[in-house]
Amino acid sequence: MFDLCGRVARSIANYYISFERAGTGYVVRRKYPPDSSDVYAARILEFGFTCCTERRVGEDFVIVFTDERGTLEFVFCHWPNDQVILCLASGLPWFGCFHGLLDIIWRNDLYRDSRWHVLHPFLSRLMTTGPPPPSVDHVTCSDPFSISRHIKFRIPTSNSPHNLKYVMEYYNALDTSLWIHIFVWLESKPMKNSLVPSERIVFSYFAWFCCYFIETSLS
Structure with a gap:
């Protein structure tokens, strides 16, 4: 369980990764900051499509990672076609904002x-700007085409904690047979060993809108 209204983060966004189609899979097209760990991209590709036997395009989804300290990272993904996947990561559960x-x-x-000359400063501002105070119900971002114009996105507050348009749309649209597949798959998933810390799937009763991954080190 996590606090949808939480503002504990150093910046609005942590990193950006775009993937492009390469044969039957995907490779990193661009990442920002450029020195971001390759582990970030690898785990998105490994876990982002794990629950589905058939990949579908034109979707938004969220992957949630957490470490042994319980620190959460939300990776918001937009999959508009079979050639491109766009991802923004943050410590803030602002689903509508990041999908926007x-x-x-x-x-x-x-x-x-x-x-890139337009996207670069846009991403840089997201990664150097901290979240607003808890009482503020929106976040303001500079328009990527004009720094003097601003774009507003609603975010959850204690007075309006359920501003979750994308979550509800996902919940209402998902087919019952796919839910059954997800639960069966989670029950049968073994612990995996890899070059990165081992990952195990945990499905929270509240986290029906995303895949929820816990990273733990094995001795």
Whole structure:
């Protein structure tokens, strides 16, 4: 369980990764900051599609990672077609906000190399700006095409904690047979060993809108 209204984060966003199609899989197209660990991209690809036997495009989804200290990281993913996957990571559970940001990146082709001069300062501001005080019900971002214009996104507060449009849409749209598949898969999933700390799937009763991963070190 986590606090939807929490503001404990140094910045609005932690990192950005875009993937492009390469044969039957995906490879990193760009990551920012450029020195971000390769583990971030690897675990998104490993866990982002684990619960589905058939990959479907035109979807938004969230992956939640947590470490042994209980620190949460939310990776918001936008999969508009079978050629591109866009991801923004944050310590803040602002689902509508981050999917809105990813939609801006996608609709304006900012993920393309030719638009990097526009996307770069936009991402830099997200990663150097801290969250607003708990009483504020919106976050303001500079328009990527004009720093003098601003874009507002609603975020949860203690007075309005259920501003979860994307979560409810996902919950209402997901087919019952897919829920059954998810639960059966989670029951049968063994502990895995790999070069990175071992991961095990944990499905929270509240986290029906995302895949929830706990990273623990094995001796």
